Amino acid sequence: MKLTGVELREIRLPLVAPFRTSFGTMTDRTALLLRAETADAEGWGECVAMADPRYSSEYAAACADVLRRFLVPALGGGRQLDAAGVAPALAPLRGHRMAKAALETAVLDAELRGHGEPLARALGAVHDRVPCGVSVGIMDSVPHLLDVVAGYLAEGYRRIKLKIEPGWDLAPVRAVRERFGDDLLLQVDANTAYTLADARHLARLDPYGLLLIEQPLEEEDLIGHAQLARTLTTPICLDESITSARSAAAAITLGACAVVNIKPGRVGGYLEARRIHDVCAAHGVPVWCGGMLETGLGRAANVALAALPGFTLPGDTSASDRYYRTDITEPFVLADGHLPVPDGPGIGVVPLPDALDEVTVGTEWIAL
Ligand code: OSB
Ligand code: MG
Numbered sequence: 343m344k345l346t347g348v349e350l351r352e353i354r355l356p357l358v359a360p361f362r363t364s365f366g367t368m369t370d371r372t373a374l375l376l377r378a379e380t381a382d383a384e385g386w387g388e389c390v391a392m393a394d395p396r397y398s399s400e401y402a403a404a405c406a407d408v409l410r411r412f413l414v415p416a417l418g419g420g421r422q423l424d425a426a427g428v429a430p431a432l433a434p435l436r437g438h439r440m441a442k443a444a445l446e447t448a449v450l451d452a453e454l455r456g457h458g459e460p461l462a463r464a465l466g467a468v469h470d471r472v473p474c475g476v477s478v479g480i481m482d483s484v485p486h487l488l489d490v491v492a493g494y495l496a497e498g499y500r501r502i503k504l505k506i507e508p509g510w511d512l513a514p515v516r517a518v519r520e521r522f523g524d525d526l527l528l529q530v531d532a533n534t535a536y537t538l539a540d541a542r543h544l545a546r547l548d549p550y551g552l553l554l555i556e557q558p559l560e561e562e563d564l565i566g567h568a569q570l571a572r573t574l575t576t577p578i579c580l581d582e583s584i585t586s587a588r589s590a591a592a593a594i595t596l597g598a599c600a601v602v603n604i605k606p607g608r609v610g611g612y613l614e615a616r617r618i619h620d621v622c623a624a625h626g627v628p629v630w631c632g633g634m635l636e637t638g639l640g641r642a643a644n645v646a647l648a649a650l651p652g653f654t655l656p657g658d659t660s661a662s663d664r665y666y667r668t669d670i671t672e673p674f675v676l677a678d679g680h681l682p683v684p685d686g687p688g689i690g691v692v693p694l695p696d697a698l699d700e701v702t703v704g705t706e707w708i709a710l
Contacts, residue, residue, distance in 0.1 A: 364507035364535035378448035385452030388640035390607030425450035439610040446611035451688040467649035471680040475656040477500030480512035498679040501527035501656040530558035554579040567598035574634035587617035605632040625651040631657030631690035638671025
């Protein structure tokens with residue numbers, strides 16, 4: 343397969359409601375989409391980087407820059423290419439995993455479409471639908487939070503994740519437990535908002551029977567997470583800290599986490615995501631599929647990944663309408679708390695041209 347060029351497209355989609363986390367409030371989603379062209383197929387990839395470097399150091403405009411200057415050109419020169427060769431070809435260029443993930447996904451989608459194979463099958467999926475959780479932002483009051491959670495449960499979501507930060511942790515968790523009972527699958531995500539000095543405070547979450555606490559401490563602090571793990575009974579799950587199969591193995595070996603959130607964009611793509619799944623499975627560590635407010639393109643691929651056997655906890659693989667009134671693909675709709683795993687070639691979905699044009703801010707062609 344020879345890549346002839348890549349189209350970069352910046353889109354902006356309004357969110358159905360503001361989404362507040364410990365690192366900021368979003369009211370719309372800026373994202374970068376990639377369309378890879380080869381002689382006999384094209385493929386799509388969605389870059390998960392946000393508009394600002396608050397969740398991670400990468401951000402959408404920087405991803406566009408590194409793609410056009412370095413990453414896409416590194417796949418040129420008339421070379422024969424397959425998806426497995428993308429990461430090795432890009433390895434001399436440091437970092438930029440979200441940008442690399444989008445490029446590898448677009449090439450992988452084109453390759454799989456070229457021979458008619460669904461991504462789920464290529465990755466080793468064993469389910470045709472996956473149970474879905476939902477990530478619930480920080481709210482202005484506990485009563486408002488309870489209404490929002492009640493709404494998601496009525497829609498069928500199988501697990502609730504509350505975003506927390508200092509000042510919004512014990513009270514919302516207690517209120518949700520009291521209102522919805524002990525059987526509710528409930529977890530929290532701090533997005534690095536605490537320090538080890540908060541260990542005793544965080545231990546006060548232990549009585550609420552949470553599935554896990556996600557990324558309480560900063561990204562680089564594996565040792566701190568290992569220390570915290572010794573003072574909590576709530577299992578620690580890492581998100582931001584897990585950037586590769588190697589870092590996952592290190593975190594597990596250090597005792598820094600008992601659960602792993604796998605986001606393909608954060609780790610450089612679906613092939614590395616599968617390696618993390620394999621490492622975790624070998625250590626008996628459960629994994630789940632995280633989300634980054636993906637459009638239908640990224641969501642389709644995440645749902646395929648979430649159908650692998652080690653994904654034993656519901657992911658942040660919510661329906662399209664969790665974030666968007668109008669998605670750029672046919673919407674993903676929750677059925678009995680599950681989303682169907684796409685079974686068409688490649689990622690199994692394509693953008694709807696009119697919906698895509700509606701949200702496009704700019705496009706750029708990078709010829710090879
Ligand atoms: O930490 O998991 C996270 C959204 C943006 C950035 C980071 C995170 C999140 C979410 C929502 O929690 C995930 C989703 O529903 O797509
Ligand atoms: Mg997280």
